Amino acid sequence: MxxxxxxxxxxxxxxxxxxxxxxxxxxxxxxxxxxxxxxxxVAADAVAGTIGGGHLEQRAIEAARRWLAAG
Incomplete structure (x- = not known):
């Protein structure tokens, strides 16, 4: 993107x-x-763009969603 x-x-x-x-x-x-x-x-229900895919990107998405959920 x-x-x-x-x-x-x-x-x-x-x-x-x-x-x-x-x-x-x-x-x-x-x-x-x-x-x-x-x-x-990264949003709770969407991702726009990519930092390269794979395991590291998935971990980054999960971490961002934890931060978002925590407020």
Whole structure:
């Protein structure tokens, strides 16, 4: 998802009153599918964008949803 689409999704979620979090890759080591600065948005029932897929992305989504549920 490009920057414009990600920003558009964030604005739409805000307008809908939908809680969401931004997940961003802050640093990398070795071979990685996406680089530093890659972002995605996570809501309780949706994800926009990707930080590279796989196990790490799934863990990031789960962590973001725990934070959202905690308020």
């Amino acid at each position: 490009n920057e414009t689409a990600l920003r558009s999704t964030a604005l739409r979620w805000l307008a809908e009153g939908r809680a969401g979090m931004e997940v961003q890759v802050l640093s990398t080591r070795g071979s990685v599918p996406r680089g530093t600065g890659t972002r995605m948005l």
